[in-house]
Amino acid sequence: MIEKIAQIRLQAFREFEEAKSLQEAEAARNKYLGRKGAIADLFRHMPGIPPEERPEAGEALNRLRAELEVVAETAREKFAQKKEAPQIDTTLPGRMPHLGALHPLTIVTRQIIDIFRQMGFAVASGPEIETVYYNFDALNTPPWHPSRDESATLYLPNGFVLRTETSPVQIRVMEAMQPPVRIIAPGRVYRRDRPDATHSPMFHQVEGLYVDEGVTMADLKGTLVAFYRTLFGEQTAVRFRPHFFPFTEPSAEVDITCLFCAGKGCRICKEAGWIEMGGSGMVDPNVLDGVGYDSEKYTGWACGLGIERVAMFLYGIDNIRSLYDGDVRFLRQFI
Ligand SMILES: [Zn+2]
Structure with a gap:
């Protein structure tokens, strides 16, 4: 057994x-x-x-x-x-992992920063909730100026404002250091605007400021021409149109040749051949005096432009809201 x-x-x-x-x-x-x-x-x-x-x-x-x-x-x-056990078909094409991409506004902001950085500018930033002093008073904005009106600016109950420009950063930087000052300040700004295809109550600006002994309008023009040609191409012409801003004197609007028709005139530029890109001017002596600089000794220029506007022109985006919707089908195009 x-x-x-x-x-x-x-x-x-x-x-x-x-x-x-x-x-x-x-x-x-x-x-x-x-x-x-x-x-x-x-x-x-x-x-x-x-x-x-x-x-x-x-x-x-x-x-x-x-x-x-x-x-x-x-x-x-x-x-x-x-x-x-899973059946693996080794003949199928591989699956790519989903990678995130930079938002078009981030791409454009970085391009702008890179160009200014190569010209010796440093990046500065400041708070989005500002005091009325930094947002208006220190920038020489008179009490009657329409930009102070509640219909244009978003005031907070405690007396603060959502900054309407990145310009307050200029004041904060100048208060903190002596010339030479060479900065750009990119960031969000807020206006009491009804959203449509070209307006948003929140958008992005970048501001440039250069203060030193002997800075002239020629420096402003030379810098902006170099900047816009690097950004939009060598063929780009830049035009300065007299304007008024409280914090600069003289002030000028900056136009560039229309990117869509190369200056011949089209629907986008309303047949003008030029498109407006931003503001600029020589820093008002009152602003320099206000931060304790000797306006007899120092001069400077400031400029500003909207980042959305640049992105829309560069990428042919016709509705500003596409930049905020977070629609992945739209954003994936920028990978
Ligand atoms: Zn045009």
């Missing part, structure tokens, strides 16, 4: 080991562990063996059954796992 058990043990182990599928493993389990299987058969023959051999044979048979149950379960798990 003991010999018989040992023989069946070897045979069963081999069969489980050689099983190549779940079906074959199940067949082996039935053959040895099933109700009519080999183990059950041996148990049935137990009464026929000599009584003195029974305890040993019974023990060996029980041990074999326990062993085979483990082997059968292991085989079942092995094949079950194989069946669930």
